[in-house]
Amino acid sequence: MITIERLTKRYDDDVVVDDVSLEIAEGAIVAVVGASGSGKTTLLRMINRMVEPTSGRVLIAGEDTRATAPHLLRRSIGYAIQGHGLFPHRTIAENVATTPKLLGWDKARIEARVDELLSLFGLEPAIYGPRRPHQLSGGQQQRVGVARALAAFPRVLLMDEPFGALDPIVRAKAQADLRAIQRKLGVTVVLVTHDMDEATSLADRIAIMERGRLVQEATPVEVLTHPATQFAADMFGADERPFRLLSLKSVADLTQPGEAGGEPIAADADRREALAALLWSGRAAAPVTGAGGERLGIVTLARLVEAAAAKAR
Numbered sequence: 001m002i003t004i005e006r007l008t009k010r011y012d013d014d015v016v017v018d019d020v021s022l023e024i025a026e027g028a029i030v031a032v033v034g035a036s037g038s039g040k041t042t043l044l045r046m047i048n049r050m051v052e053p054t055s056g057r058v059l060i061a062g063e064d065t066r067a068t069a070p071h072l073l074r075r076s077i078g079y080a081i082q083g084h085g086l087f088p089h090r091t092i093a094e095n096v097a098t099t100p101k102l103l104g105w106d107k108a109r110i111e112a113r114v115d116e117l118l119s120l121f122g123l124e125p126a127i128y129g130p131r132r133p134h135q136l137s138g139g140q141q142q143r144v145g146v147a148r149a150l151a152a153f154p155r156v157l158l159m160d161e162p163f164g165a166l167d168p169i170v171r172a173k174a175q176a177d178l179r180a181i182q183r184k185l186g187v188t189v190v191l192v193t194h195d196m197d198e199a200t201s202l203a204d205r206i207a208i209m210e211r212g213r214l215v216q217e218a219t220p221v222e223v224l225t226h227p228a229t230q231f232a233a234d235m236f237g238a239d240e241r242p243f244r245l246l247s248l249k250s251v252a253d254l255t256q257p258g259e260a261g262g263e264p265i266a267a268d269a270d271r272r273e274a275l276a277a278l279l280w281s282g283r284a285a286a287p288v289t290g291a292g293g294e295r296l297g298i299v300t301l302a303r304l305v306e307a308a309a310a311k312a313r
């Protein structure tokens with residue numbers, strides 16, 4: 001749905017994005033990761049023409065982005081950044097309404113859309129709509145930033161470290177919200193992040209940048225188990241890899257018949273959580289329960305340890 005073809009950006013003699021080609025499927029979440037200065041933000045900003053490529057092109061739904069004036073293109077592509085970029089003197093409702101207003105939607109339609117989005121992000125419209133950004137917490141502002149980016153039904157959402165400033169608990173909630181909302185709206189997301197857990201848990205595919213070049217583009221499992229370069233391996237941390245691999249799948253299909261005592265583990269819990277629960281409580285197995293609390297069997301420490309090995313994928 002987004003086709004990036006031989007995209008290059010040069011500043012004088014500096015090649016900051018170097019001949020990058022990438023296909024992004026409709027409705028996918030792609031995380032772009034890489035060291036600081038590797039060209040992630042520049043790549044992202046070439047998609048909505050905030051930065052004009054030196055050469056190469058971007059197609060969205062088959063259409064060359066150069067066919068549309070940049071300011072019009074940006075109305076059809078959501079953009080959310082760290083620090084939210086909210087207009088401080090506008091209310092939350094006005095912030096979310098920014099693009100619909102530019103598009104000339106009528107008042108009733110804008111109001112309905114603002115209410116819908118604020119509710120979707122767990123912000124009561126009557127309470128938060130009239131407030132100014134400084135009257136919200138960082139996590140709430142971040143959600144407004146994403147709501148604003150989604151207001152005019154973009155097919156593409158670009159996110160540059162949108163959760164970077166959030167504490168781990170709020171961040172996990174924001175990531176879960178994004179996942180749920182993305183699935184609901186079917187929007188294609190390109191997400192620049194420094195957080196490898198975020199990349200592995202949120203993204204369908206991970207694009208790894210190294211000095212302007214795209215060195216690997218693959219699923220999280222592939223990136224973890226078959227990193228294309230030493231740098232790609234280092235990025236995901238040798239000592240973290242087994243745990244990240246475990247976090248990609250639930251315990252459901254490791255469940256086996258048997259009896260075990262103690263606190264049960266939900267079948268949809270991820271395997272990393274299950275391993276932590278067993279290690280922490282000093283058990284070799286735990287009961288597994290379904291959505292309705294029914295017993296499905298047990299998961300053992302041994303199965304989890306087996307599943308953490310690269311060859312187990």
Ligand SMILES: Nc1ncnc2c1ncn2[C@@H]1O[C@H](COP(=O)(O)OP(=O)(O)OP(=O)(O)O)[C@@H](O)[C@H]1O
Nearest residue numbers: 011014016034035036037038039040041042043192
């Ligand atoms: N307008 C510009 N003029 C000159 N050089 C630039 C410009 N914008 C970015 N660069 C350079 O391009 C390189 C890539 O920058 P970019 O912001 O894309 O990297 P990044 O991977 O997003 O980094 P970070 O993770 O630190 O945000 C950097 O070396 C940066 O200094």
